[in-house]
Amino acid sequence: MADPAVSNRVAGIEPQQIRRLFDLASDHDADDIVHLELGEPDFPTPAHVIDAAAVAARDGETNYTPNAGIDSLRRAIADRLRADGVDADPDRVVVTTGGVEALYLTLLTVTDPGDEVVVPTPAWPNPLSQARLAGATPVPVPLSPADGFAFDADRIIDTITDRTGAVIVTSPSNPTGRVFDTAAMERVVDAAARHDAYVIADEVYHELTYDRRPDRLAAVTDHPERVVTIDSCSKTYSMTGWRVGWLSGPKPVTTAVTKIHESTTSCVNTPAQYAAVAALTGTDAPVREMQAAFEYRRDAIVDRLDAIPAVSAPRPEGAFYAFVDVSALSGSSMEIAQQLLFEYDVVAAPGSAFGPGGEEYLRFSFANDLDRIERGLDRFEQLVRDEGHGA
Ligand SMILES: Cc1ncc(COP(=O)(O)O)c(C=O)c1O
Structure with a gap:
């Protein structure tokens, strides 16, 4: 029922399931909770990045900046994207x-109220709630676990219509952790272009891949506009x-986004923008070190999961999550996540938090030291064995 204290727009937003689990975990009284969610x-932010923010603040870079960000940062971002072939x-x-x-x-810029926003799932849940806040209708398209949640272009194209924003x-x-097939993604951009819709390429994990460097969609498509x-x-x-984040895209979109930015936040924190310049233009060594550590842990976590009866996880190609098939266990992914928390003191994200297709999965983050990963998975294995598997 609508809550008269707040707008319908906000009242319609469900709290994220992952948040519910965080709350349960923070109320859970145990000495040694292993957080894998x-x-x-x-890793710490690289020292040269922290120094750049401190220097900027000390040098008086503490005022508002242009709404779209400082020139040096926009240049650094454009240079990085151009190095990856994006215009x-x-x-x-x-x-x-x-x-x-x-x-x-x-989303506010490219959709009108009533438009549809197509989201292949399982997915990070924010775009679904953001679409609702924007007055649009999210259309989840469940990808198939049978082919490791590969990007099913046909299925996605079937949902793109003139209503798609x-x-x-x-x-x-x-x-x-899947890196999607480039040709399949290009076909989806072609379909979106035919219906005057935009494709929002969320590439925040682009630098954290393990087997091959993925293409940036804007670099390969025939429809970069x-x-x-x-x-x-x-x-x-x-x-x-x-x-600090950013978008790069066609001028009408970035102009409109800047207009909203002016109304809502003015600009991003100024010293943080200088820190971002240092991150983008300084040494890449800390990134490579982190990526190598994640790759090592990725292999370790997948090998460890392989040794646990009744569950399985495809080897992630990017990001730092193992998405584990727990369909052989009893209960929903939320129930299994709660059991893991309450009885084994391990926090993992329930797959249902990521929309249709994720219900029979748990997400374990390997952005954690190996010791902790091992301890968490030892306890997870105990849960699986206590359920009677591999006896
Ligand atoms: C897929 C994806 N996109 C975007 C973000 C947003 O990250 P941030 O706002 O910190 O840049 C996240 C954060 O978890 C994410 O997982």
């Missing part, structure tokens, strides 16, 4: 409060709390 790197220009880049704001402002393509995927690229410092540079 978190979606952020466990980027600083004048078509807007700096935002994380990738999450870039996504929301893009945007299609969200997140590769590498959170939660599946229909693609908005979203990225951020959060995952790549271990800067989740700095809140």
